[in-house]
Amino acid sequence: MDKISAAADMIAQSKKIVIFTGAGISTESGIPDFRSPGGIWDRFDANAFTYPKFISSQANREMYWDFSKTIWPAIAQAEPNAGHYAVVELHRMGKLDCVITQNIDFLHQKSGVPEDKVIELHGTLKGVTCLECDRKYPREQIQKRLIGSAEKVPKCDSCGGILKPTTVMFGQPMPEWETNEAETRSARCDLFLVAGSSLVVYPAAQMPVVAKHGGAKLIIINLTPTPHDHYADVVINEKIGPVLSEIVKQARAKLKN
Numbered sequence: 503m504d505k506i507s508a509a510a511d512m513i514a515q516s517k518k519i520v521i522f523t524g525a526g527i528s529t530e531s532g533i534p535d536f537r538s539p540g541g542i543w544d545r546f547d548a549n550a551f552t553y554p555k556f557i558s559s560q561a562n563r564e565m566y567w568d569f570s571k572t573i574w575p576a577i578a579q580a581e582p583n584a585g586h587y588a589v590v591e592l593h594r595m596g597k598l599d600c601v602i603t604q605n606i607d608f609l610h611q612k613s614g615v616p617e618d619k620v621i622e623l624h625g626t627l628k629g630v631t632c633l634e635c636d637r638k639y640p641r642e643q644i645q646k647r648l649i650g651s652a653e654k655v656p657k658c659d660s661c662g663g664i665l666k667p668t669t670v671m672f673g674q675p676m677p678e679w680e681t682n683e684a685e686t687r688s689a690r691c692d693l694f695l696v697a698g699s700s701l702v703v704y705p706a707a708q709m710p711v712v713a714k715h716g717g718a719k720l721i722i723i724n725l726t727p728t729p730h731d732h733y734a735d736v737v738i739n740e741k742i743g744p745v746l747s748e749i750v751k752q753a754r755a756k757l758k759n
């Protein structure tokens with residue numbers, strides 16, 4: 503049996519599927535992998551964008567917000583691709599427990615996965631928060647302020663505090679609720695499917711192991727090999743969109759027969 507058919511069988515037989523996604527699913531929507539060298543990093547230094555530097559240096563915050571202002575339109579306008587819609591189809595089939603994502607582009611929600619089924623491990627670019635009083639702002643509103651004025655670092659309207667996007671920066675602790683929830687869901691699913699993550703950074707690296715120990719099957723779809731391939735029941739090294747669509751299509755056909 504080929505790998506796609508084997509993966510489709512596993513989906514057809516599962517009731518609680520956890521989908522784990524990383525940058526690889528969003529590159530097909532034109533969003534670059536911000537952790538990879540090249541492109542945007544020729545203009546900006548990724549090493550400058552750590553949480554300790556952001557909170558301690560005005561110059562660093564100016565650089566960060568200049569970067570954020572530059573990339574925001576591409577993120578805001580990006581559309582979900584076939585990979586995202588295949589996940590929505592699993593939700594419609596009643597098989598999706600949740601999506602755990604490392605992505606900050608909210609394309610899963612845009613594609614139609616209910617918000618309460620998406621766990622964002624690295625936060626989201628959609629929001630901005632005040633580090634002093636915790637007031638929240640929509641990112642789009644802050645973008646208008648940055649473009650329409652000489653303001654280089656936006657300040658909180660309520661308290662004048664530092665504003666920061668609601669993403670998890672390098673050097674910032676992982677969000678506790680999301681990390682715990684992701685582990686709990688991974689432990690009790692019956693199928694864990696990785697789509698577009700190299701599974702190298704914590705806690706991503708640990709979730710497939712948690713799922714496997716809980717008795718789940720493991721499918722990994724990623725362009726390149728991952729450190730967990732030896733645990734997996736099926737490994738497919740191809741682009742996410744076409745492969746995942748085909749797997750879900752075949753799973754649906756198997757259920758109808």
Ligand SMILES: [Zn+2]
Nearest residue numbers: 632635658661
């Ligand atoms: Zn404030």
